[in-house]
Amino acid sequence: MQPLPWPAEDMSGRLLAWYGRNGRDLPWRRTRDPYRIWLSEIMLQQTGVTAVIPYYERFLAAFPSIAALAAASLDQVFELWAGLGYYRRARFLHEAACRVMSEHQGRFPDQLDVIMALPGIGRSTAGAIVSIAFDRKGPILDGNVRRVLCRLLAVSGAPRSREVEKRLWQLAEMLTPENRAHDYAQAIMDLGATVCTPRRPDCAACPLSALCQAFWQGLQEQLPQRGVRKSVPLVRQVALLMHHHGRYLVRKRPLAGMLGGLWEFPATTVPEDGEPAAAARALLIEEGLSCTLEPVGTVRHAYSHFRVELFLFACQGTAAGRVAEEERRWLSLPELAEWPLHGSHKKALALTLRQG
Numbered sequence: 001m002q003p004l005p006w007p008a009e010d011m012s013g014r015l016l017a018w019y020g021r022n023g024r025d026l027p028w029r030r031t032r033d034p035y036r037i038w039l040s041e042i043m044l045q046q047t048g049v050t051a052v053i054p055y056y057e058r059f060l061a062a063f064p065s066i067a068a069l070a071a072a073s074l075d076q077v078f079e080l081w082a083g084l085g086y087y088r089r090a091r092f093l094h095e096a097a098c099r100v101m102s103e104h105q106g107r108f109p110d111q112l113d114v115i116m117a118l119p120g121i122g123r124s125t126a127g128a129i130v131s132i133a134f135d136r137k138g139p140i141l142d143g144n145v146r147r148v149l150c151r152l153l154a155v156s157g158a159p160r161s162r163e164v165e166k167r168l169w170q171l172a173e174m175l176t177p178e179n180r181a182h183d184y185a186q187a188i189m190d191l192g193a194t195v196c197t198p199r200r201p202d203c204a205a206c207p208l209s210a211l212c213q214a215f216w217q218g219l220q221e222q223l224p225q226r227g228v229r230k231s232v233p234l235v236r237q238v239a240l241l242m243h244h245h246g247r248y249l250v251r252k253r254p255l256a257g258m259l260g261g262l263w264e265f266p267a268t269t270v271p272e273d274g275e276p277a278a279a280a281r282a283l284l285i286e287e288g289l290s291c292t293l294e295p296v297g298t299v300r301h302a303y304s305h306f307r308v309e310l311f312l313f314a315c316q317g318t319a320a321g322r323v324a325e326e327e328r329r330w331l332s333l334p335e336l337a338e339w340p341l342h343g344s345h346k347k348a349l350a351l352t353l354r355q356g
Ligand code: SF4
Pocket: 148, 151, 152, 195, 196, 197, 201, 202, 203, 206, 207, 208, 209, 212, 213, 214, 215, 220
């Protein structure tokens, strides 16, 4: 293992002194409750602090404890998550709360490996919870920390390669102090979020500039190296905006699959060489319905692993066919506005509302 070029305590000492003067006051910083810290960490994945605060507060008002979250239905959880995206995070949060109740007598575990065994909690999130809630050493490697470490030790190479990943975890382990783990975790995340930013890091204001290899080599703008963006496949789908007396038919996606537990208008994928109108007609038959289809527009949406082009067809329906099943509902437009639809179908709803 490559040694550090300076004592780890020198780095953590400078960082902690800076944090004492510059740490951000955030709602989840005013508690040591592991549930609240866990919730904030999950919400902050892929979402910025400013956007998260109102969601965090609303969520806790509805589910003030792990027990309350576990007792809620997944639909209630999705309702409060709507707008944050990446619904898998909400599903795992709910599942993990149920597991804490059933396997840990309602007490959030304090051991890194036990926390990591809960759904949706990776090594870095578990490290953050252990450090912030329990004030014990728990190395973190979220996006902010990754950037700081890549620059501080001039780590080059593809940032997600096994080799770089391994090196960064070693560094995180070596640099995280045994004492003041609570403050250190927040300090290094704050430094990445406010000073060592992705573009134009403010090295002049950085407490680590005297130690920073990227700064001394003028590489701070080049590190971490940019990964090669993989091309994201495009999927063509059709959706039926089936309406009946001002209500629209929606269905729930199976829990086990992608976007599991979220709702959508009846939809299907258009075969590679197929036409959207033909796919919409086939879907209508599959749903046991018959009516005239009217094309009303197209929406596009990017999920994490694919993009969707969704062709929308309106049709006046009857409450016949398979609509009586439990996981299907006829809902009014105001109800749908509050309903946990997934991304592309939210856009389909917005288009429907715009068209009146
Ligand atoms: S000196 Fe600059 S590049 Fe280095 S850690 Fe500080 S802000 Fe980041």
